[in-house]
Amino acid sequence: MMETSVCAKNLSYAYDGATVLSNVSFSVSNGEFFIVIGPNGSGKTTLMKIIAGLIKIQTGELEIKGQSVKKYKRKILARKIAFVPQQIPTDFPFVVEDVVLFGRSPHLGTFGLESRKDIHLAEQAMKFTETSYLARRRLNQLSGGECQRVFIARAICQAPDIIVLDEPTASLDIAHQLRIMDMMEKMKQEKNITVIMVSHDVNLAAMYADTLMLINNGQQVRVGPPGEVLTYETLESVYGCPLLVDENPLDKLPRVTPVPGRYIKGLSDR
């Protein structure tokens, strides 16, 4: 039996009366690559923050590694889950190597002072994310992709079992998107870290995910392997636009192609 990293039951959440999530339930196994997709405003970010413990649960239950999230002390939880936000606060007045080193904070002693071991781990994390050359740069001097990699390095330093990312590839070009996704896959394979993330790119999600969860208007539509979730009926009803779903020539996983308006007019014309 594979152990569960995250188990969510009937999670609901409302901001000022407006429901953002209703009755979302799922479970993620250790070492799984779990990607959440769905249209804008479907509550994905809120879900990520709830899983990472940043937002208090309103209704429902959430268990991390078999223990209810309410029973965790902050610092211990931070050693289990690391969070990578969508928007990086660039006014953080430290250079990259310090930012990454701060990821060790949940493991540091009373006065928060690092040891040789912590510094070594941070160097390794920077190597893994290929950010060593940025060590002495300030955050506001980095490009979007570099920033993301730095924050992932910081998350790696937390030595978490689970890493939660909120649309890490949102404003990146294709090369950087691939780089991040490959990095996540490497983490999953080499360190057995559970990766939970939100992606806006359905195809990329399809190629990397073990499990996909499609969310619309705060409600769960489907959960399962990409082949099950990415059918054109399901997708069209959720996204509300014409889509073509065929097979990716690389690995036979579903490939989603958006259909421009002119093709539809053309078809009805014939």
Place this chain on the structure above:
Amino acid sequence: MSSVVKQIIAVSGIMILFLVCVMVLGLCFGSSGTGIRSFAETIESFSNPDSLYYTIIWKIRFPRVLIAAMVGAALSLGGLVFQALMRNPLAEPYILGISGGSAIGAIIGILLNLSRFPGVSILAFLGGMGTLFLVLLISTGKTLLKKESLLLSGVMVNAFCSAVIMFLISLTQDARIHNIMFWLMGDLSSGGKSEALIMGIILLPCFVIIFWFSNSMNLLLMGKEMALSMGVNVKIITVSLLMISSFMVSATVCYCGLVGFVGLVIPHLLRLVFGSDHRVLVPACIFGGGAYLVLCDLLARTLPHQGEMPAGVITALVGAPVFIFLLKRSE
């Protein structure tokens, strides 16, 4: 990568050296004109408690220099903490209404003809903590952690207190108005040995506790959510830091009235020189802030031909140009 421990030791070492030098200067000079030579003589005749030099240097100047160092440290540290908590560079230790509230308390004490210690001090302390609770009450609930709401509430409460203070001053027709003005401008001259001891007992634990929280302050700079995700219990730490810093600042106000500018400028100055890591900045502010106020107090009591200038005047006159200079350099 340089270890932060090495940094802390190096920075603390420099600042402690600076502090000690300035304290020695503070012992050597004063309004009675006894200078370095007499200081040397005092070291020699240390066992002669009846000599005039002994009295002046150890009974008058030494407690004063100690108090100035502790007050400077507390104010700088308070400024540092408030700037971190509110993520606003204009934050300073009196900003949460402490100055307004304690001034009202002190003025009432002076008008009631209470003596400086303990009467006026206790009322000043109660006044400061009172306005603090008022500010917290106003910005309670979810808004407590929204940084603007605390700041704005503090500014408003201070403004209201200023009006009350003006009113009380306008009612005062006699010599007590001098007492009030000197209190408002910062007066380091009244403390003796016992006051220095009491302040030490109150302030030193606060310094240690704040140092304990210094890495959390670093993480808070990343924003509430990121700090949470890295294991910082944001609500508890924010409230604790707020309470301890306010308590610390109120304690200094009790003894010396309002000494402005130190809490605003010293953290910025030290940040420009030593960077933003609070684990380094906390000891730097303690020793550097202390040294700064000892120096300013020394100038305040030796520069004028007659009598003294209020310490708060010197801290501003000296601090502002130095800060502007450093700011321009860093660009």
Place this chain on the structure above:
Amino acid sequence: MFKKIRAISIIGMSLVIFSAGIVCAETRPMKDQAGRIVDVPVSPNRVVSLAPSITEIIYDLKCEDRLKGATTYSDFPKAAQKLPKVGSYVYLDLEKIVSLKPDLCIGIKDGNPKAIVMRLESLGIPVYAVNPRSIDSIQSTVLEIGELLQASEKARHMVGEMESRIDYIRQLTATAKNQPRVFFQIGISPIVSAGSDTFIHELIEMAGGINLAQSYISYPRFSIEEVVVAAPDIMIITSMAREKVFDQIMAKWKQWPNIPAVKNDRIFLVDSNLFDRPTPRLIEGLEVLLQIIHPELNFKPVNF
């Protein structure tokens, strides 16, 4: 055994000499005007005055050779300006005072900062507080300072002279036919007068006038309206070396000719030094007031 006896006797002798030293220490207790018992030296030689009025009185008593320091504004008599300065009356300089090695300080109750007074006493320097708030208490202040400085006879003589001059004035004013309404202006802008708890009030009443600013506040503020309604017969303005300003003030008041004092041209300028210090010079001020308020009594200063 022998050594022990020798040690004990040496210690014993030292204790005896020590206590004898304390007993013959040349101090005596006196009760000051703040009600405290202060151990003052029998013959103080290094006195520091903590207020200008006290400096003046010490000079009046011809004890200035015992005086080693005074406050910044101790400017009368002129010789006093040469004394070492120990800060101002409201903001004393502790270090400066101590460096003058005083054996006695004389200060004013509720005037000097209490904290500094307490520090001085904790350093072994006795501080004697006087509280001259009225003519009577000025006289007892002169007597007490005289007693402190071994000049009791001179003090009695001074007080006697004050008494005689006051009695003479009382006799004169008893014959006065009316009591003019007097407005004594201290502050120009805002207009401030002297209320019931001040010397000025006492002097005006003694000089046979009615102080229009009688109120529970020591220095009440007036608006122009209130002065006009009060309709003073006489207006007295203190100078503080402001001759030019006096012409401006006169011109301002001349705008209100329905004030009796303006109509009858009875606006006067006086030297403020005679009215704001609690010293025997107040009697001079009293005589000036008498001549202004009751010129018909033909006051002539008499030598006592």
